[in-house]
Amino acid sequence: MSKVERVISDYQLDDMGETLETYWTGEADEQYSLRELADFFNRAVLRTALEQANASLLSGEVENTYRLLTDTTVSSGIRAETENSLAREGIDVERLKRDFVSHQAIHTYLTKYRDVSHESETDDAETHREKATDTIRRLQNRTVAVTETTLENLRNTERIALSDFDVLSDVRVVCNSCGRSYPVDDLLEAGGCECER
Template sequence: MRESQTESFKNVSVYTDSMTERDSKNSFSVRSQTKVERLIEEYDLEGIGEELEQRWTEKGEERDSLRTLANVFNMRILEQAMRSVGMNPIEGEVENNYKLLTDENASRGVETEVRNRLEQEGIDIEALCKDFLTYQAIRTYLKDIREASLDLNTENRIERAQSSFGRLIGRTTAVVEQKLEQLKTANELTLGTFSVHTTVTIYCEDCKMQSNVNELLRTGGCKCDPNSK
């Protein structure tokens, strides 16, 4: 799986010796591969780019979040790694192994057992886990490499929500600041020079994710499977 591979570069143009000096300076336009592109090639995940784009740009409730897509990609990597050493995972085995390897709430004993079993089969677990992607990497790949974008209505709704939350947080901050200053002026409260910082934290009871509201909107949701409810 990790044998040296020939680098693949896009937009590389090679000219003959008859090039002018100006042509020679501009003959190569090389863009380095992103981590996602490298892993697609390394793990032979043909077609997953189109799949990720389609699932991210679906309309309404059919659209998958970036976190969900990162998990989908990582499980495909794990599956390929298992198959490359001769394993034939049964239904649900890849998903279960992935959860045990990445879930902070998983039992340490069970996680160690899974790690040892996969290592005994010949999988380099440390290297594999380093290949697992974050939602940020998926977002960069979809937006910058595949030039995908969400439906404008979806983006507009998110932007309007962010704007609305921003105004509410701003008003809350101003009110708290004003009330504290009034109490301080009336000598009913001892308080030195102060500033007020207001944040809204979202906590998901199901997946135990905690995030501020702007981060939640930016990433597309929590860690829950949108298809599980």
């Protein structure tokens, strides 16, 4: 059983497999990338966890909570506040985060467990861009973690004066042809600079 299958079963997301397949192959009115499918799936998991905990759900709350839990631009302090808020609702936050799936897990589930074929030049380029985005995000997260630990050590040994803090990592790309500046995630998602497309 794949991770996606297990999570579908655990959260009773009965129609999710068919929905993922429909959105990926474009049989629905719109076609989702693997990354969009992973976000769609994970938001459904979060929504179910909140409903099972009888949490009151305001419009847009699931989307915002998911962003606060997963977006690399969110500070560690805000993420911790979000996790504490979920814990107060009775949600096992560590289990919830473990149950979130990657776009690779979605791809494996669709191709190996549902036998869906969906390969083209666009998909191949998209897959490479998604892998590149993951690599950069991991490096950003690592940079933030190392910086936080280093600053905490310096503060705790009284080598610097610093109160509570957050570390942010923002990688931007500037196109030398047109001068446009992009967050690297946006550049990769768009498939390059506007002036070259």
